[in-house]
Amino acid sequence: MVGIYSYGVYIPRFRIKIPEIARVWGANADDITKGLGVFEKSVPDMDEDTATIAVEASRAAMRRRKIDPAKIGAIYVGSESHPYAVKPTACTVGEAIGATPYMTAADYEFACKAGTAAIQTCMGLVKSGMVTFGMAVGADVAQGAPGDALEYTAAAGGAAFVLGENDPIAVINHTCSFTTDTPDFWRREGQNFPRHGGRFTGDPGYFKHVQGAARLMLEQMGKEPSDYDYAVFHQPNAKFPQRVAKMLGFTGEQIKPGLVVPRLGNTYSGASMVGLAATLDIAEPGDRIFVTSFGSGAGSDAFDIEVTDAIASDSFDRDCAPSVEKLLANPTYVDYALYAKHKGKIVMQR
Known part of the structure; x- marks a missing residue:
């Protein structure tokens, strides 16, 4: 795998x-x-x-x-x-x-x-x-x-x-995506700063696509939110991921380890990936992690990830590089x- x-x-x-x-x-x-x-x-x-x-x-x-x-x-x-x-x-x-x-x-x-x-x-x-x-x-x-x-x-x-x-x-059991042409955020060639569609950023931008990919993943895997130990959602701020997690049926405890945006801000392409890394920093063999990213324009990628015994083996050393918390x-x-x-x-x- x-x-x-x-x-x-x-x-x-x-x-x-x-x-x-x-x-x-x-x-x-x-x-x-x-x-x-x-x-x-x-x-x-x-x-x-x-x-x-x-x-x-x-x-x-x-x-x-x-x-x-x-x-x-x-x-x-x-x-x-x-x-x-x-x-x-x-x-x-x-x-x-x-x-x-x-x-x-x-x-x-x-x-x-x-x-x-x-x-x-x-x-x-x-x-x-x-x-x-x-x-x-x-x-x-x-x-x-x-x-x-x-x-x-x-x-x-x-x-x-x-x-x-x-x-x-960590094995990636499955991935799926949800994509539409929704121009909620953009930056044209030569412009220094992006522009955004204001009220469209939340919905039909973020919430429609994150829910679309997440629900498709749960359906294709035959799983419920309670089947996962952790969940990570794209975090442009702290409110959006907490709200969408609740809408999908995930708990605050499931998203807490990966919710780094309050002290980090939105790292755009790095946001959900840094959140996943923070979760892997504390994950143990057998843990199941649910991840859904989001990109304006607009689309979301969802992943079903299962941590293996290799994370605790001699071949892998988490301490050889700083954890997200240390950074x-x-x-x-x-x-x-x-x-x-x-x-x-x-x-x-x-």
Whole structure:
């Protein structure tokens, strides 16, 4: 069975508190934090972008388990903030981990679910026998225009998953998708910041698609929410995943380990994948994990994942790379001026 062979995460150490953003724009911080359920978000360092985040997450995955880089035959990086419009991030990742030149590589875009689409592609390549291992990355330095609602949550971070067949730490029993042409969020070529359809973002955007993919998965697997130990849903804020979990019949305890957005913000393509990684950080053999991503435009990918004995074996060492909790701990806080400088919203004129 194809499954997760290893995984890694990278989150920048810098943070900005949501009240600091609200202070600059004269907004009510209490209303914003209460409405979003987000209290702070990650900020990239001056020399960090999607490529560096993807590389660090991939290196973390390689440290946790002995993998011959030459056997990674596919690398796909999902993001909506690739540093180049024409120049793949995936090639940079491959070079950094020593997987080049005998590999297939490409960059994916599907708003916040490009990373899970990359997982599905790697699953197919591994299962077909075309590659031994595939690496799927979801990473973003998320954009939000100054003063826009997105600015309160758009964060930086990412996760990398190595997919393989031989003794995975977690088997992916099944995956399915739900996709429509729903333009709830977009960014045209040449624009620095995305725009959103306001009231359409929740429904028919997020809730229709997450429920569509999740209910299809439960139906195809013949399972109930109570059959799973954990659940992870795309987390653009803390309210949406909690609400959709309740609508589907999952409990707060099931989603709690993977709900990292209150301290991290929305890492776009990395959001559901970082949530899955946080869950794997504490998972034990036999645990069942339900995952549903979401990407505006719009679509959702659902996964039924079962943790194996390999996660507790000598061949896999979670401690060789920092956990999500460790990456979230001991942040360095910045004010809005430094945040704007880090994000390139203000630049020095030469």
